[in-house]
Amino acid sequence: MPSLRADGPPPRERSLEERVLECLGRESGRLSFNGLRRALGAHPESLTRVLRRLERGGAVVRDGRGYELADGFHEALGKPPERVFKTVASVELARGVEREEVLGRLAGRWFGRLRFVGVYEGETDPWLVWSIPGLEGRVLLSVHGRTLRVGVDPHGPDAEELLEEHARELLLRGLERLPRGAVPRAPTAALAAAPRPARWAS
DSSP states (O other), rough: OOOOOOOOOOOHHHHHHHHHHHHHHOEEEOOHHHHHHHHTTOOOOHHHHHHOOOOOOOSEETTTTTTEETTTTHHHHHHOOOOOOOOEEEEETTTTTHHHHHHHHTEEEEEEEBEEEEEEOSSSOEEEEEEEETEEEEEEEEEEETTTEEEEEEEEEGGHHHHHHHHHHHHHHHHHOOTTTSSOEEEEEHHHHOEEEOOOOO
C-alpha cells in the first residue's frame, strides 16, 4: 500500500493535506484548483503549498484539466462510491459532432452561478461537473453517443429542485457555445420532458 504522506507538513496544514486526499479519493476523476478550494473551504496559498507537496511526493498528479490521485492511491483510500445521478434534460447532437469537441468547449467555463469543479471519470463517459454557491450538490453534463445530457447529484432534498433549474440553464447556455448546426432540433422539447432517473457511474 502506498504511503499517503510525502514528507512531514507543518502541523497547521496536516489536516488540509488529509482533506485534499480524502476529497480526491471520493472522486474517480479530476478536480480543478478552484473546485478543490471551494469544496474544502481552503485558503488559496495554503492549498497551493499542500498540492505542490503532494505532487512532489507522488500522491497527486496534475494536468491541464485539474488534480487527481496518482495511480495506486485510490486503492489505498478505497474505491470511490458509485453515484446515482438524476437526468434532467437531453438533446440529440448532429452527426459528425465529436464528444471531445463538445466537452472541450464547455470544460472550465462558468455559466451564471455555475462554477466549474472538474471531471468525473466514468467507466464509459466523462462527466463535467459544476457547483452552485450555497447549494449542496452538483450539476453534471456529458455526451453519450450523440446525446448531450445534463443531470444533478443533490446532497439533500432541499437543493434538488434548484439544482434541476441550474441544470436546464447549463444545457441552454452550453448549447450556445457549440458549433452552428450542432443540434439538429430545438432543445425546448427536451427541456420540457419530464425528468427520469438514471444511474450514471462515476
